[in-house]
Amino acid sequence: MQFDNSRPIYLQIIESIKKQLARGELQPGQKLPSQREMAAELQVNPNTVQRAYREMETMGLLETLRGQGTFISNRPGLLPEIKAELAGGILNRFIVEMRSLGLNAREILSLVHQALEQEEEGKR
């Protein structure tokens, strides 16, 4: 994985795990690599991974079982929450970009509508 210099690495690790969850690449209840393993994989300081894991535990995204490891939380509603959060971010960035082209709400909605319809036609 490549990190972006503009944001703290631990935040990028968190975001990456959220995306993997949303895409189904990670499942609730699944065991994560140990902090040491993850740090080695990402070529990052173990302290950085620890910070990411700690924050995700605080958010209720992970659960740590002493001596067993760290797991994606099984808490009901987790996945929808994550998806909603990610979707919100994507949505905001999208609207900002479209606005910067001088498009108003009606035009943006209309373009999204068209694009989705064309996609449907493409499938047929």
Add this chain to the structure above:
Amino acid sequence: MQFDNSRPIYLQIIESIKKQLARGELQPGQKLPSQREMAAELQVNPNTVQRAYREMETMGLLETLRGQGTFISNRPGLLPEIKAELAGGILNRFIVEMRSLGLNAREILSLVHQALEQEEEGKR
């Protein structure tokens, strides 16, 4: 300006100029910095700027007058074309990202609708 290692610099220059045009930061008919100036500004080789300028001329985006400089084309319809192109790209990336979260067309449209409405309320 910062360049992304993953894409050719000359393409990033082109995209940057398109965006500036769409945002009104550049106007049709306006003179661009000379190839040497632009190269100095961007800390890039003049040949790389020239490649970008040449491709934009081929696309009908710029016009170059030997010995005088390079200008944004005055061709009618230029701005709408550029905006449509950029909007199309933003739209496609947006839909791909939303789809990767498992959202269907109806849900995407509904979320965009909500987000735009909230924005409206925020203004009041």
Add this chain to the structure above:
Amino acid sequence: MQFDNSRPIYLQIIESIKKQLARGELQPGQKLPSQREMAAELQVNPNTVQRAYREMETMGLLETLRGQGTFISNRPGLLPEIKAELAGGILNRFIVEMRSLGLNAREILSLVHQALEQEEEGKR
């Protein structure tokens, strides 16, 4: 191949390839020498060959497959287009030259007619 100092080398390479195509010395679909080979043959810098190849790709004359090589396009209608273009150029230069001798349209046409008839007789 010898190059003319008065015109850019890359344009002369392009014209040479068009002529070879028109004469049937190159066939649609055929693989061209690699940029390096062609550069060595013509005793020219590889960048110059690449420029020629790239412009021809833009014109739809060539197709390049990364890592595999560069090929004459198989696009239907390619050959007639090229021939028409070359013929147009020859024709224009011919008429300009004849006009510079003070000949009018009727005289030019008549001379061409005679010359072609004589040629026919020569064959018999």
Add this chain to the structure above:
Amino acid sequence: MQFDNSRPIYLQIIESIKKQLARGELQPGQKLPSQREMAAELQVNPNTVQRAYREMETMGLLETLRGQGTFISNRPGLLPEIKAELAGGILNRFIVEMRSLGLNAREILSLVHQALEQEEEGKR
């Protein structure tokens, strides 16, 4: 004037003078520069100019008057002859080029016809 390495310079001088005559840049009866002057202008050995002048005199194109200089011949019919000769050369090269594109007599004639007609329309 630039000379072509592939043909003797004195022949190129002769051809140049014929062209100037055909275009009206030189007139029958007009005095030519002295051999010395011409040699200086063209940056060529005086012997080369002498050879050109001698051959043109043999052809009846020039007349040399001892002590007065060299003149374009006033012989009636000179201009038409020169023009016919030059036209013949242009015509032959033209037909060879068109043939090399695979065009037959009928097609060549038709293209010339079209080109001349379009030229006429352009004037209106």
Add this chain to the structure above:
DNA sequence: GTGGTCTAGACCACC
């Protein structure tokens, strides 16, 4: 091995 990108720098044509 093939094409693609980029740098550094020279020299030219046109203004």
Add this chain to the structure above:
DNA sequence: GTGGTCTAGACCACC
């Protein structure tokens, strides 16, 4: 001073 062409050579991505 401006863009246009060309060389020499490096390094990369894809095959």
